[in-house]
Amino acid sequence: MTVEQRKTLEAWIRAKTTPQRIVLRSRISLLAADGKPNNAIARQLGTSRPTVLLWRKRFVEQGPLGLSEDAAHGPSAQRLHPDKVRAIVDATLQTTPKDATHWSTRTMAKERGVSHSSVARIWDAHGLKPHRIETFKLSKDKRFVEKLTDVVGVYLNPPDKALVLCVDEKSQVQALDRTQPGLPMKKGRCQTMTHDYKRNGTTCLFAALNVLDGTVIGTCYPRHRNEEFLKFLRKIDRETPQGLALHLILDNYGTHNHPDEAYNIFEPVTAEGFKK
Numbered sequence: 001m002t003v004e005q006r007k008t009l010e011a012w013i014r015a016k017t018t019p020q021r022i023v024l025r026s027r028i029s030l031l032a033a034d035g036k037p038n039n040a041i042a043r044q045l046g047t048s049r050p051t052v053l054l055w056r057k058r059f060v061e062q063g064p065l066g067l068s069e070d071a072a073h074g075p076s077a078q079r080l081h082p083d084k085v086r087a088i089v090d091a092t093l094q095t096t097p098k099d100a101t102h103w104s105t106r107t108m109a110k111e112r113g114v115s116h117s118s119v120a121r122i123w124d125a126h127g128l129k130p131h132r133i134e135t136f137k138l139s140k141d142k143r144f145v146e147k148l149t150d151v152v153g154v155y156l157n158p159p160d161k162a163l164v165l166c167v168d169e170k171s172q173v174q175a176l177d178r179t180q181p182g183l184p185m186k187k188g189r190c191q192t193m194t195h196d197y198k199r200n201g202t203t204c205l206f207a208a209l210n211v212l213d214g215t216v217i218g219t220c221y222p223r224h225r226n227e228e229f230l231k232f233l234r235k236i237d238r239e240t241p242q243g244l245a246l247h248l249i250l251d252n253y254g255t256h257n258h259p260d261e262a263y264n265i266f267e268p269v270t271a272e273g274f275k276k
Contacts, residue, residue, distance in 0.1 A: 001033040001059075008064045025067040028052050029059045080118060088112055088122050092130055102130040141252065154247050155211070162245040165208040165217070165236065169255075171224040175200040206232040208248070226258040 009026040012018045024045060031041045038052045045052075058066035088108060097107050105116040105123070112119070123129070141147065154164055177200055182193035206228065207218035217239055221228040240246055250256045 001029070005064055006030065006033070009067075012064075021070075022068055025055045025058075026064075028055045029067065032056050032059075080114065080122075084112070084114070085122055088114070088119060089126055089128070092123065092128050104131070151249055154249065159245060159247075161243070162247055163240060164211045164247045164249065165240075166211060166249045167206075167208045167232075167236075168251065169224060169229075169253075170205040170207075172202045173205050173220075175203045204228065208232075208236055224255065226255050229255045229258075 009030055012026050013023050013030075024047065027045055028041055028047075028051075031044065032038075032052070036044075038049050038056075041052050042049045055067060091112070092103055092108065095103075097103055097111070100107065105119040108119045109116040158164060177196070177198040179194050179196055182191060182197070183189075185191040201222075203220045203222060204224040205218060205220050207216055209216055217236055219232060219235060221231065236246070236248075
């Protein structure tokens with residue numbers, strides 16, 4: 001044992017945060033370095049002779065680092081056979097129980113003759129979560145791939161001297177007239193509002209977001225029709241610099257696809273965009 005190794009082990013023993021198993025291993029190594037026999041070390045520290053032999057060997061092979069790590073115990077006697085694990089994974093992915101919509105750890109354990117904790121470990125290792133369901137929706141648009149390529153391409157590789165705007169609408173916005181917001185209902189008190197609270201019906205917000213600098217071109221109209229959308233397009237035309245190719249990212253809402261000649265103020269370049 002070198003001087004540096006002895007100092008390291010003594011520092012571990014003095015430190016209050018050192019785990020007791022590492023303290024025991026350090027004491028074994030220090031007593032062995034002082035020349036004490038294995039049986040005497042075991043009696044003094046209240047441990048067994050095989051334990052003393054184990055950690056003396058680990059210190060000789062790896063030094064202090066070998067004492068800070070637990071010894072390998074080999075494969076568990078309860079470890080499942082790979083074929084058993086594969087059968088549980090396949091059953092989870094391809095079958096369902098007779099009286100339920102999905103497997104649980106206990107129903108799968110009962111079906112396969114293993115413990116539910118083993119099933120939980122197998123599912124965790126393979127990233128399986130039968131109890132969770134996420135919904136999705138497939139587009140029925142025949143030109144979906146073409147539109148997706150155009151929209152993503154505008155973001156990833158924008159054309160030179162162009163301006164990209166994301167356009168959308170929010171309908172049925174409540175137009176409220178009040179001096180300050182009301183207070184929510186809570187235990188012992190009902191919901192409150194100011195005496196001058198007044199509902200002015202609903203409005204529709206039209207907005208275009210400039211992807212580059214975050215500015216917004218917006219306005220409100222009483223209705224959400226093709227006529228209002230055309231007015232908003234003319235507003236965008238007036239408030240954006242001339243000479244730039246203007247690309248608008250839109251959804252497939254019917255208002256955006258209306259066959260009206262007034263759209264001639266824009267030259268369509270894709271089903272999802274317009275060029276000024």
